[in-house]
Amino acid sequence: MMIKRPKGTQDLSGRQLSRIQKVEETIRIIMNDYRFNEVRTPVFESYDLFSRGVGNGTDVVSKEMYDFNDKGDRHLALRPEGTASVVRAYIENKWFGPEFPNPFKAYYIGPMFRYERPQAGRMRQFHQLGCEVFGAVDPSVDVEVISLAMDLFSELGLKQLKLLINSLGQPADRQAYREALINYLKPFEAELSSDSQRRYLENPLRVLDSKDTKDQEIVKNAPKMIDFLSEGSRKHFDRVIELLELFEVPFEIDHQLVRGLDYYQDTVFEIVTNSKEFGANTTICGGGRYDGLVESLGGPSTPGIGFAAGMERLMMLLDIEAVDLNEVEPLDVYIASLGEEAEETVLKLMNQLRHLGYSVDRDYLGRKLRTQFKQAERQQAQVVVTIGSEEVEKQEAVFKGQKTKKELSIHLDDLDESFDALFNQLTLDSSVIDEYFKA
Ligand code: HAM
Numbered sequence: 001m002m003i004k005r006p007k008g009t010q011d012l013s014g015r016q017l018s019r020i021q022k023v024e025e026t027i028r029i030i031m032n033d034y035r036f037n038e039v040r041t042p043v044f045e046s047y048d049l050f051s052r053g054v055g056n057g058t059d060v061v062s063k064e065m066y067d068f069n070d071k072g073d074r075h076l077a078l079r080p081e082g083t084a085s086v087v088r089a090y091i092e093n094k095w096f097g098p099e100f101p102n103p104f105k106a107y108y109i110g111p112m113f114r115y116e117r118p119q120a121g122r123m124r125q126f127h128q129l130g131c132e133v134f135g136a137v138d139p140s141v142d143v144e145v146i147s148l149a150m151d152l153f154s155e156l157g158l159k160q161l162k163l164l165i166n167s168l169g170q171p172a173d174r175q176a177y178r179e180a181l182i183n184y185l186k187p188f189e190a191e192l193s194s195d196s197q198r199r200y201l202e203n204p205l206r207v208l209d210s211k212d213t214k215d216q217e218i219v220k221n222a223p224k225m226i227d228f229l230s231e232g233s234r235k236h237f238d239r240v241i242e243l244l245e246l247f248e249v250p251f252e253i254d255h256q257l258v259r260g261l262d263y264y265q266d267t268v269f270e271i272v273t274n275s276k277e278f279g280a281n282t283t284i285c286g287g288g289r290y291d292g293l294v295e296s297l298g299g300p301s302t303p304g305i306g307f308a309a310g311m312e313r314l315m316m317l318l319d320i321e322a323v324d325l326n327e328v329e330p331l332d333v334y335i336a337s338l339g340e341e342a343e344e345t346v347l348k349l350m351n352q353l354r355h356l357g358y359s360v361d362r363d364y365l366g367r368k369l370r371t372q373f374k375q376a377e378r379q380q381a382q383v384v385v386t387i388g389s390e391e392v393e394k395q396e397a398v399f400k401g402q403k404t405k406k407e408l409s410i411h412l413d414d415l416d417e418s419f420d421a422l423f424n425q426l427t428l429d430s431s432v433i434d435e436y437f438k439a
Contacts, residue, residue, distance in 0.1 A: 008124025053084030055262025078113035091299035130308035285309035334376035338388035401426030
């Protein structure tokens with residue numbers, strides 16, 4: 001029987017993968033502009049890292065984690081997210097030390113694992129692009145992190161996005177709010193969805209972001225977190241809002257926004273799309289502040305903030321919005337060949353051109369010339385050269401610019417000195433230049 005890939009995973013190749021690579025390239029450029037450095041951490045970690053870091057009571061840890069005991073009986077888990085891992089690495093490698101930049105700004109792109117019901121944009125192995133900043137409490141850092149996310153998406157060409165923002169205050173503020181919320185929900189208990197009934201005592205804030213319409217109706221008039229913020233948290237939030245306005249980042253305050261992981265305090269945000277194909281308000285990106293997390297995992301008291309975006313959702317949105325990523329890289333030179341006697345000359349030529357920095361391909365299967373030219377066309381080759389017995393004998397060949405239709409002959413001994421100039425002449429479309437001067 002044929003073996004299939006596990007549910008909720010993907011095999012990638014061809015154009016789909018080229019698009020992902022293009023997006024990753026853009027991400028790396030922008031991350032570098034913002035002076036974030038890449039970090040890579042293991043895909044599996046100690047189970048305790050997530051149960052303590054993300055929270056035992058969260059769905060991510062209690063229902064969705066791939067955990068197992070290894071042959072040495074260690075309790076491990078495939079990482080369901082990146083923040084806890086990066087915090088662990090920050091503490092373990094002492095990235096807070098004087099030889100590292102402070103604030104420490106890191107990003108990652110990599111696979112994450114959650115046992116969820118697979119559907120469009122929800123996978124069991126998915127990929128996140130994430131970033132974290134350690135060591136800075138200033139509201140301007142919140143705004144920088146949010147702008148980074150917005151910049152990334154707009155640089156990629158995405159338009160239908162909305163930024164939602166809220167504050168969860170300090171842990172003590174949240175405790176007071178929690179009680180108020182439980183009191184408010186009590187009379188409605190019987191009317192709540194079964195999920196919310198279960199949640200309302202252990203994690204009443206999660207009732208706020210229930211997808212159930214009846215629940216949503218009930219929480220509409222619930223007390224708002226914002227009225228429970230301590231003075232410091234209120235000031236922080238007001239300043240974040242002020243700066244977002246100053247930088248003209250459009251946003252909406254969403255009093256129902258609570259996020260599904262336990263480590264957050266103060267600023268939380270999500271970037272959602274209203275694209276019809278996705279269904280209402282699909283979250284592309286989520287993040288926030290976690291000023292208590294480093295300390296709670298055994299590090300020095302250090303504030304932190306970050307976000308993560310789902311790469312699969314990002315790619316889906318790019319497809320839906322039909323964003324052209326120019327993912328097909330045209331081939332520089334295609335070498336067509338005729339007869340076995342051409343073989344050595346072709347190999348030598350191919351090597352030489354690749355060392356000069358050109359992408360080169362050829363036929364490996366002894367196919368007809370016509371088929372070889374089709375191959376060249378399919379790869380959008382810019383220049384084609386044909387090597388047969390005559391070319392071998394004279395060590396001279398005619399290179400042809402596919403778009404310009406120009407042809408130039410060159411002695412193969414002169415390639416190193418002259419090929420750059422020849423390639424430019426064959427590929428530079430003079431009509432573009434003429435057009436420019438006419439204008
Ligand atoms: P999160 O909201 O759990 O946050 O995940 C962030 C994003 O990952 C989601 O908005 C979504 O786009 C994507 N995502 C999550 N689960 C799946 C899935 N099963 N399939 C496809 N995509 C998925 C975090 O993970 C936090 N670590 C973000 C963060 C970083 N907060 C601070 N720093």
